[in-house]
Amino acid sequence: MSTSSATHSKWRQYGPVLLTRCPDCPRPDPLKRLVTKRDDNGNLGREFVKCLSKPMAGRDGKILKKCYHFEWIDEYVDRIQFEGYVDSSVAAP
16 A cells, blocks of 8 residues: 555545535635645645635625635534534435
């Protein structure tokens, strides 16, 4: 087995997961699901979700700041289960 395969296998793998909108900003689009490509702190291959918002004008004309929301996928799945978006069987690997 290659080193990268062994590294990837240490993280729990999730199938399709509902992507909700960012809990920290008014952006209406869902969070983006991504995978780390660097081995910083041993996180190579670990999935996460983040907000992709950029500075933009809000409905009231005020400039909305860039959002830096970030969650590891396992923490995100726990949160959306707790908030009732999905039950535990839907997000199982």
